[in-house]
Amino acid sequence: MSGEKPPVEICKGVNGLEKVVLREVRGSSAEVYLYGGHVTSWKNDHGEELLFLSSKAIFKPPKAIRGGIPICFPQFGSHGNLEQHGFARNRLWSIDTDPPPFPTVSSNKAFVDLIFKPSEDDLKIWPHSYEFRLRITLGPGGDLMLTSRIRNTDGKPFSFTFAYHTYFSVSDISEVRVEGLETLDYLDNLKAKERFTEQGDAITFESEVDKIYLGTPSKIAILDHEKKRTFVLRKDGLPDAGKFTLSFAVSLL
Numbered sequence: 001m002s003g004e005k006p007p008v009e010i011c012k013g014v015n016g017l018e019k020v021v022l023r024e025v026r027g028s029s030a031e032v033y034l035y036g037g038h039v040t041s042w043k044n045d046h047g048e049e050l051l052f053l054s055s056k057a058i059f060k061p062p063k064a065i066r067g068g069i070p071i072c073f074p075q076f077g078s079h080g081n082l083e084q085h086g087f088a089r090n091r092l093w094s095i096d097t098d099p100p101p102f103p104t105v106s107s108n109k110a111f112v113d114l115i116f117k118p119s120e121d122d123l124k125i126w127p128h129s130y131e132f133r134l135r136i137t138l139g140p141g142g143d144l145m146l147t148s149r150i151r152n153t154d155g156k157p158f159s160f161t162f163a164y165h166t167y168f169s170v171s172d173i174s175e176v177r178v179e180g181l182e183t184l185d186y187l188d189n190l191k192a193k194e195r196f197t198e199q200g201d202a203i204t205f206e207s208e209v210d211k212i213y214l215g216t217p218s219k220i221a222i223l224d225h226e227k228k229r230t231f232v233l234r235k236d237g238l239p240d241a242g243k244f245t246l247s248f249a250v251s252l253l
Contacts, residue, residue, distance in 0.1 A: 009021045013033060018034045023138070024139070029043045030138050049169055051069065069164050073160060074162070077161075091116060095112065102135075114135075128156065130152055134147070134148050144249065164248050173205045177223050177225075180219060182200065185198075186214060188210070218235055232250065
């Protein structure tokens with residue numbers, strides 16, 4: 001069809017920043033800014049936004065974009081000596097035109113490969129050489145998958161912490177519950193990272209919550225009763241000699 005939009009489109013976004021729009025034939029979509037390798041939008045086939053993006057988000061370097069899916073690397077939170085959540089989220093990434101092959105071949109057409117390498121200034125802040133490759137894929141059913149592959153390029157070992165700091169769009173927070181974290185230990189950031197064990201059958205929200213759960217399972221669910229929507233989050237990690245791969249997929253039930 002002549003009016004059909006392409007599955008991958010590179011265009012200008014807010015403040016002229018370059019972005020990639022992914023589209024699936026049934027109507028779902030995602031938007032990815034090269035600044036931060038940052039997913040800022042994910043819509044289902046009804047055009048409903050599934051991610052939260054703050055109305056105060058500033059699309060202007062060096063400020064990180066507030067909302068969506070920030071990439072926290074090489075440090076998550078304050079777990080280290082770097083700035084909060086590291087610096088990958090406020091650096092300009094590039095489109096990776098020659099990514100190494102994936103173990104499994106996919107027929108998905110709505111995807112983009114990005115790459116981030118440290119600059120000389122970055123090496124002064126954190127003196128380790130690496131290549132951070134990120135593939136963002138929109139699946140046939142509208143599922144969103146992020147796969148990060150981090151390769152050590154100079155042979156000197158280093159450690160890091162990492163997160164996809166996802167902001168989901170939900171209704172009233174009192175109508176939301178999280179399943180799959182029962183009985184796990186967590187660090188409570190509101191109590192100086194003191195360690196506790198989760199006691200409830202599911203996580204609900206009646207006041208401010210800021211916890212880091214330990215040893216999490218490969219699958220959890222976020223249930224929004226008011227919107228009658230369930231997010232299912234899946235993760236799969238594969239550390240290897242000099243390499244680290246982490247896939248994160250989120251789908252709707």
